[in-house]
Amino acid sequence: MTSLSATSRSKRRPAVGWLRSPLANQIKAPVVCIGLTLGLWQFLAQFNSEGFPGPIQVISQTWDPYIINPFFDDGGTSKGLGLQLLISLQRVAVGYSLAAVIGIAAGLAIGLNRFLRRGFDPLIQVLRTVPPLAWLPISLLLFQQADSAAIFVIFITAVWPIVINTAVGINEIPQDYTNVARVLRLRKRSYLGDILMPATAPYVFTGLRIAIGLAWLAIVAAEMLKADGGIGFFIWDAYNAGGDTSTSQIILAIVVIGLVGLALDRLVGAVGTLVAKGGK
Amino acid sequence: MDRAMVTVDNVTRSFALPKGGTYVALKDINLNIAEGEFISLIGHSGCGKSTLLNLMAGLDQANTGGILMDSRQVTDPGPDRMVVFQNYSLLPWQSVRQNIALAVNNVMRESSQVERRERVEQSIALVGLGHAADKLPAELSGGMKQRVAIARALAIRPRLLLLDEPFGALDALTRGNLQQQLMQICQQAGVTTVMVTHSVDEALLLSDRVVCLTNGPAAGIGQILKVTLPRPRERLEVMEHPDYYRLRGELINFLQQQRRLKQHRQELGTSVVSPSVPQPAPKAVAMAQRTVRIGYLPGLDIAPMAVALDRGFFSDRNIQVIPVVFHRWQQMEEQLRAGDLQLAITSATSPLALALGQHGQPSWPAITPMTVTRSGNAICLAQRFRDLNVHSLSDLAALLDDRGSRLRLAIGQQGSMQDLLLRHWLASGGIDPDQAVDFQILSPLAIQSALRNGEIDGFIAGRYRVAKAMDAGLGYVLATDLDIWSGHPEKVLTCHEAWAANNEALLLDVCGALIRGGQICENGGQRDRLIGLLSRPQWLGNDAALALQRQLNLGNGQATSNLLPLNRYHSDRAHVANSAEGAWILTQFSRWGWSPFPRNRLELLGQVYRNDFCSTALEQEGLAALSPDRQPIQLACGGPFDQDEPLSYLEALPFTHNTAIAVMPLPSGTAKRATTTTETPAS
Numbered sequence: 033m034t035s036l037s038a039t040s041r042s043k044r045r046p047a048v049g050w051l052r053s054p055l056a057n058q059i060k061a062p063v064v065c066i067g068l069t070l071g072l073w074q075f076l077a078q079f080n081s082e083g084f085p086g087p088i089q090v091i092s093q094t095w096d097p098y099i100i101n102p103f104f105d106d107g108g109t110s111k112g113l114g115l116q117l118l119i120s121l122q123r124v125a126v127g128y129s130l131a132a133v134i135g136i137a138a139g140l141a142i143g144l145n146r147f148l149r150r151g152f153d154p155l156i157q158v159l160r161t162v163p164p165l166a167w168l169p170i171s172l173l174l175f176q177q178a179d180s181a182a183i184f185v186i187f188i189t190a191v192w193p194i195v196i197n198t199a200v201g202i203n204e205i206p207q208d209y210t211n212v213a214r215v216l217r218l219r220k221r222s223y224l225g226d227i228l229m230p231a232t233a234p235y236v237f238t239g240l241r242i243a244i245g246l247a248w249l250a251i252v253a254a255e256m257l258k259a260d261g262g263i264g265f266f267i268w269d270a271y272n273a274g275g276d277t278s279t280s281q282i283i284l285a286i287v288v289i290g291l292v293g294l295a296l297d298r299l300v301g302a303v304g305t306l307v308a309k310g311g312k
Numbered sequence: 313m314d315r316a317m318v319t320v321d322n323v324t325r326s327f328a329l330p331k332g333g334t335y336v337a338l339k340d341i342n343l344n345i346a347e348g349e350f351i352s353l354i355g356h357s358g359c360g361k362s363t364l365l366n367l368m369a370g371l372d373q374a375n376t377g378g379i380l381m382d383s384r385q386v387t388d389p390g391p392d393r394m395v396v397f398q399n400y401s402l403l404p405w406q407s408v409r410q411n412i413a414l415a416v417n418n419v420m421r422e423s424s425q426v427e428r429r430e431r432v433e434q435s436i437a438l439v440g441l442g443h444a445a446d447k448l449p450a451e452l453s454g455g456m457k458q459r460v461a462i463a464r465a466l467a468i469r470p471r472l473l474l475l476d477e478p479f480g481a482l483d484a485l486t487r488g489n490l491q492q493q494l495m496q497i498c499q500q501a502g503v504t505t506v507m508v509t510h511s512v513d514e515a516l517l518l519s520d521r522v523v524c525l526t527n528g529p530a531a532g533i534g535q536i537l538k539v540t541l542p543r544p545r546e547r548l549e550v551m552e553h554p555d556y557y558r559l560r561g562e563l564i565n566f567l568q569q570q571r572r573l574k575q576h577r578q579e580l581g582t583s584v585v586s587p588s589v590p591q592p593a594p595k596a597v598a599m600a601q602r603t604v605r606i607g608y609l610p611g612l613d614i615a616p617m618a619v620a621l622d623r624g625f626f627s628d629r630n631i632q633v634i635p636v637v638f639h640r641w642q643q644m645e646e647q648l649r650a651g652d653l654q655l656a657i658t659s660a661t662s663p664l665a666l667a668l669g670q671h672g673q674p675s676w677p678a679i680t681p682m683t684v685t686r687s688g689n690a691i692c693l694a695q696r697f698r699d700l701n702v703h704s705l706s707d708l709a710a711l712l713d714d715r716g717s718r719l720r721l722a723i724g725q726q727g728s729m730q731d732l733l734l735r736h737w738l739a740s741g742g743i744d745p746d747q748a749v750d751f752q753i754l755s756p757l758a759i760q761s762a763l764r765n766g767e768i769d770g771f772i773a774g775r776y777r778v779a780k781a782m783d784a785g786l787g788y789v790l791a792t793d794l795d796i797w798s799g800h801p802e803k804v805l806t807c808h809e810a811w812a813a814n815n816e817a818l819l820l821d822v823c824g825a826l827i828r829g830g831q832i833c834e835n836g837g838q839r840d841r842l843i844g845l846l847s848r849p850q851w852l853g854n855d856a857a858l859a860l861q862r863q864l865n866l867g868n869g870q871a872t873s874n875l876l877p878l879n880r881y882h883s884d885r886a887h888v889a890n891s892a893e894g895a896w897i898l899t900q901f902s903r904w905g906w907s908p909f910p911r912n913r914l915e916l917l918g919q920v921y922r923n924d925f926c927s928t929a930l931e932q933e934g935l936a937a938l939s940p941d942r943q944p945i946q947l948a949c950g951g952p953f954d955q956d957e958p959l960s961y962l963e964a965l966p967f968t969h970n971t972a973i974a975v976m977p978l979p980s981g982t983a984k985r986a987t988t989t990t991e992t993p994a995s
Contacts, residue, residue, distance in 0.1 A: 208401035211371055214389040216418045216468075226414055230405040308405075 085280045093280035109260055109269060113288055120251050120262040121292075123179065127186025128247045135191040135243070136236060139198020143232075149199060160192035164250035168257060182254040182262075189250040190243035194236070201235025202228065230308070237304030244300045248293045263289055316344035317504055318368065318472060322377035325363055337363050339530040340377070340939035343523060350498060350505045352515035354563065355525030355534075356570055361508040362398070364525075365474050368506060369395045381472065391419045394470035398477050400461045402449040409445045412436060412464045419468040435467035438497065455486035459493075466497060473498065475507040479514065488547055491517055495545065512563045516541070517550055524566045527574045530924065533942060534914055535566055536956050569915035576919060576978075580813045602818050603632045607644040607656035609724075609756060610637065610852055611774045612859055612879050613685045613803040614657060615842065616829035618851050623832070625825035631818065633825075637850075639755050641725035649676050654811060655822065657684050659728035660801035661897050663920045667979055668907050670727060677809040677979035681925030682823050682887050684803045684830070688879035689730055689796075690778045691737065692787040693770035694763055705741035705791065712748050719743075722754040722762060722771035729802055732900045734772040737796045740949035744967045746904070763787055774802070775879065776852060776859040783858055797947045799880065801893050809919070809979075823929035830881035887930065890940035891921035892955035899953070899962045905969035909962060910976040919978060 050056060070087045077086030085093060097104050102114030111119075142149045164185055171184040209227050212218075218226065255264025263285060270281040320343040326336040337360040345351055353361045366372040368379055370389040379386040381393065389395075402411050413432045420428050436445050439459040449457055458478060465473055478494070479487045495518055498505050509515050515522045519539050526534040541553050550556055608614045617635060620626055626633045636653060638644040645666065648656045656662075660683065669675030693702065702708050712719060723731045735745040743749070752768055756777055762768045763786045770787065771777070781787050793800060805826065812819050832838050839860065846856035860878075880886045894917045902909035910916050927937035944952040953961050962971055 208397055208399060209403065211389075211395070211397065212401050212403070214371060215369065215393070215395050216391055216415050217389070218414075218418055222414070222418060226406070227403065230403070 083276075083279075085283070090280040090283050093277040094284045098281065098284060109265070111261065113263070113266065113285065116261060116263045116266045117288065117292060120255060120264065123182050123255075123262065124186055124244075124247050124251050124296075127183040127251075128190055128244060130183075131187045131190035131194060131243060131247070132240060134187075135194025135239070136198050138191075139195045139236070139239075140202065142195065143199035143202025156192060156195060159188075160196065164189040164246070165253050165257070168254055172258065178259045182251060182259055185254045186247045186250050190247040193242040193246065194239040197235045197239025197242070198232065201232035204235065205231045233308035234304070237300065237308060241297060241300045241304065244296045245293065248289075248296060252289055263292075317347040317349075317382060318345040318506075319343075319380040320345075320364070320368070320377075321380060323364075323367060323374040323379065324376045325360070325367060325372070325374050336530045337528055338367075338374075339532055340937075341533060342942060343533065345504060345506065348502050348504055350518055350520050351507070352519040352522045353506065353508045353525060354510070354512070354515050354522055354567070355531065356527055356567065356574070357510075359525045359528045359570075360531040361525055362476055365395070365476055365506060365508050368472070369393050369474050371395070391415075391468050392470055393472045393474060394465040394468060395474045396458075396461045396465045396476065396478050398480065400449070400457045402457055402460055402464075404449050407446050407448055408441060408452070408460050409436065411449070411460060412467050415464045415468050431467055435463040438466065439463040439493065453486075455482050455490060458482065458490060462490075462494060462497070466501060466503070469501075469503075471504065473503045473505045475505065477508050477510065480510065487514075492547060494518065499544065512560055512567070515539075515563065516556065516559055517545060517547060522563060524563065524570075526918070527570050527577075532939070534570065534918075535562075536942070537562055537566075538956075565911060566914060569912050569918070572912075573915050573918045576915075580809065602630055602815075602821075603634065604654045604818065604822060605634045605636050605652065606822075607636045607638055607647060607653040609639065609641065609644065609657075611756070611776045611803075612688060612846075612852075613774060614851065615833045615846060615879070616684060616826045616881055617657065618829070618845055619832045619842065620825040620829035622845050623829070625828045626822070629821040629825060631821055631825070633822070635850075639757055641728065648806065648808075649673075651808070654815075655805055655807045655819075657803050658806040659725060659730070660804045660893070661727055661729050661732060661901075663804060663806050664894055664897055664901070664916070665727050666806070667916060667920050668901070668910070668976060669979075670901070670906055675977065675979040677919070678806050679809045679812055679920055679922045680804040680806050680889050681812065681819060681922050682805050682826065682889055682929065683801045683926075684805055684826060684881075684887075686799050686802055686880040686886050687793040688775045688802055689733060689772055689793050690775065690789045691734060691770065691772045691791045692763075692778055692781055693790050694766070694768070694787050695785070697769065697790075698788050702790070705737065705743075705795075708790070709741045709743050712743060718748055718750045719770070720750045720752060720768045722752045722759050722768045722773075724754070724756055724773065726751070726753055727901070727906060729800065729897075730772045730774075732897065733793070733796045733800065735904060736900065736947075737791055737949055739965070739967045742966070746967070746969070760784060760786065776855065779859040780855055783855075795948050797945070797949075799884065801890070802879065804889065812922070812925070819925060820929045820932060823925055824933045827882070827887055827929060827933055827935070830886065833879075833881040834883055885938045885940075887926050888938045888940050889921045889923040889926050891917035891923070892940055892942070892945060892953075894921050895955045895958050896945060896953050899958050899965075902962060902970050902972070903965055903968045907976070908970065908972040908974035909959065911973045912975050912978070913958070916976060916978060 051060070074086035074088060077084055077089070091099070098113050102112040102117075104112040105115060142152055167185045167188050168181065171181040171188070172178075175181045175184060205228065209231055213223050213227050251262070252264040252267075255262035256268045259265045267282050267285045270278045270285070320341050323338060323341040324336065325338045326334040329335050341364060343351075353364060355361055363372065367374055368381075368386065370379075370386045370393060373387070386393070403414070406414065409432060412435055413428070416428050416431050416435075420431065423431075436442055439462060441456060441459055441463065444452060444456060449460065452460070462478070475494075479490055482490065491514060498518075505518075507515075507518065516539055522537040522539060523533055524535040524537065525531045537559060539559060540555055541550055541559075606617065608617065614635075617633070621633060621635065636647075638647075641659065641662075644653070644656055645658070645662065647653045648658075649666075660680075663678040663680040665671070666673075666676045666678035693708075697708075697711075700711060702711055708719075721734065723734065725731065731751070738745045738749065745751070752762070754762055754768070754771075756773060759768070759771050759773060759777055760781055763771065763781060764784070770790070771781075773781075778789065782789070805823065807819065833842060843857045843860050846852045846860070847854055852859065895913060898909060898913055898916075901907050923939060927939060931937045942955070944954040946952050950965065951961070959971070959973070962968055
């Protein structure tokens with residue numbers, strides 16, 4: 033029946049056949065919806081007396097140099113978006129790597145030791161809810177330097193989900209696997225490598241994925257408050273400059289931050305699937 | 313059977329409940345497994361099959377008792393006892409080959425790389441998975457996964473292979489093929505195997521013995537079925553074997569009976585009695601006087617009750633016991649049925665006879681919480697037989713042959729333990745009791761005068777009656793318990809099932825007091841005091857000393873102590889309410905044509921024999937809980953009785969009237985008793 037009706041319809045309107053291709057099918061909905069949103073934005077922007085730009089103005093006002101030349105460097109803090117991004121990503125890389133290494137190690141310790149788990153659980157539960165920016169003053173006091181302070185904020189924000197998920201992962205190793213290990217009398221090293229790590233990996237990567245989102249959140253906030261360079265600084269700088277094109281620059285930066293955040297999330301996710309293959 | 317490779321020795325496993333208290337999963341499990349044997353564990357879900365398997369694997373530890381393998385206690389898991397888990401437990405991140413190699417590399421550490429690799433490949437080939445060796449478990453079907461799990465287990469050459477419902481999740485076709493494969497592999501490797509299963513057919517196809525577990529809580533071994541089908545077995549051929557459906561029927565029957573028993577217990581509102589956390593009873597209830605009327609007939613069997621009353625064991629426990637004396641068993645049973653008595657010390661056969669509704673009576677849900685006494689009977693003949701040179705059973709048989717007249721023997725009650733023992737003894741000497749003997753049912757009081765007047769030729773009775781007859785010079789002892797069944801249950805406590813369920817604590821206290829009383833009765837140092845007590849008119853009067861004399865005149869010239877043992881009141885597991893003994897009683901009921909052999913015997917015995925009361929009472933008294941052992945009962949005359957093979961025992965007995973089997977209707981425990989409860993309300 034379905035095939036019959038499909039053929040009859042395509043006979044009637046053969047011109048729109050390409051609309052049914054799988055690719056078109058996938059992007060049809062987002063294209064329509066995003067297009068409508070942009071259209072509405074453009075429409076509403078016309079009535080704004082303050083000169084709030086619509087999407088077309090945003091692109092035209094930032095086309096040169098921000099979009100076509102992301103890596104220009106006029107010295108000082110006047111850099112292209114690409115360079116600013118690299119500065120931010122560098123900070124995230126350092127802080128996030130620290131958080132991953134220390135978080136997994138701490139998670140292992142807490143997961144394997146009941147005493148530690150019970151002892152540290154309340155502390156972790158409290159600290160993990162502290163917003164990233166609340167850490168900034170302390171970290172500035174501690175490190176005296178904007179760069180290290182930002183890295184510390186990233187670290188302290190990102191470390192909790194990694195710790196918690198690693199510990200949970202160890203707790204949740206199915207009894208079946210531990211029973212196999214007990215019956216075979218697996219040696220410690222074999223137990224770690226053959227059972228504990230593969231069984232915990234999916235949980236660790238869940239933690240890492242949550243952490244990368246938080247890290248990106250923290251870096252923009254930290255840079256806006258206290259930094260020289262970085263995407264957060266770029267926004268704040270544009271705002272302070274107060275030029276004609278400032279708003280457009282800010283909007284462009286927001287779009288970039290969103291896209292990079294998404295990319296980071298997907299990247300960690302992809303690595304996780306690759307590493308934890310067959311883990312579930 | 314070969315020497316046991318694995319011994320499960322009196323294992324009990326209980327778990328602490330989160331709300332306090334404990335759940336007893338397995339109780340007093342005893343099992344021997346021979347080298348190379350294939351054992352199946354079967355039973356309803358929640359009966360502790362997997363728990364038992366985990367105990368054997370060493371993944372779990374028993375609370376009491378232990379498991380021996382090759383005479384060494386199992387304390388932790390190890391590769392010599394490899395487990396194939398219910399859900400395969402393959403590591404999903406490793407390929408088939410890696411999964412097997414993990415086991416091989418860890419266990420065969422001494423062997424060379426080449427040897428290990430060979431073993432892995434060999435194991436993969438054994439289960440025919442060469443084509444899938446590099447696949448991950450997720451890419452395999454359920455049957456293939458199970459084959460990998462089996463290959464992994466066998467690769468390390470365990471001494472004992474433990475399978476936890478290995479084929480539970482597979483479709484019928486795969487299941488059948490795998491069963492066949494497993495059977496071949498196990499047979500070739502000669503590996504000893506224990507398998508938990510739900511499937512009766514699977515158990516029959518694969519096993520040498522099927523161990524049937526009773527319902528939890530406190531699950532035990534209900535029956536052990538030997539699977540006699542010839543090997544090698546082929547699934548389809550096995551089903552055509554004449555024994556197959558009989559065995560299958562037995563297993564299904566067992567499971568059905570267990571299910572009904574469970575329902576029955578649920579209807580009664582009690583599960584198995586077990587030691588509970590002492591609950592602070594409301595004070596008013598604790599103080600309330602509890603009154604129990606216990607019926608009895610005079611004899612040495614009442615000694616524990618007399619002692620318990622004398623020493624205040626009942627009043628210590630806030631029970632007022634009113635002993636009610638009877639002179640005929642019949643009368644006592646009538647009063648028990650009517651509810652005028654709450655408890656009675658009856659013959660060991662009475663609970664079953666009442667439950668089956670024998671002698672034209674409607675069936676009555678009797679239970680027995682404990683055995684009061686064991687042994688203590690003797691068979692006596694009138695003096696004139698001694699003059700005829702009757703000194704043994706064969707003399708008697710020869711005499712009866714010559715004379716052609718019937719022997720007149722007195723018993724206290726038809727179908728009583730004494731009746732059964734007497735008949736069994738006569739039959740073992742080639743005398744058909746129904747042809748050659750006139751049984752006269754006499755009140756124990758009347759026996760002596762009947763013997764004197766020549767109205768009877770002899771009788772069977774307890775030591776008390778025997779002593780009196782000997783003392784009067786009226787007869788002599790021809791046989792004692794030692795010649796028939798030493799240690800048989802003689803008198804048991806009997807009551808209504810619903811009364812027991814409603815008065816659990818009270819009944820436990822009564823049992824406890826009787827156990828304490830029994831302990832004192834058996835204490836030699838207390839003998840003089842015991843004689844003094846029993847000599848009081850309300851018990852046995854002045855003859856008590858006579859009955860308790862260590863040296864008893866056997867009336868045949870030998871005045872010896874050893875030939876007539878005293879009643880056993882306490883020692884050597886005397887109190888156990890042993891359903892195996894009940895099974896023997898059922899064979900005798902059937903043998904003499906009083907009732908068909910109950911097809912649902914385990915259900916019947918499970919309802920009637922409530923050893924949980926005895927065990928709990930013992931524990932409350934601070935004594936070790938007792939459970940019946942599963943050894944065949946050794947009778948002095950006739951062969952041993954194996955409770956798992958009652959029908960073949962019955963068929964082998966001489967003069968068996970009736971080997972019919974029927975499902976006997978069982979009394980419903982929910983039937984409300986018309987009488988008032990004895991527990992006085994709090995206010």
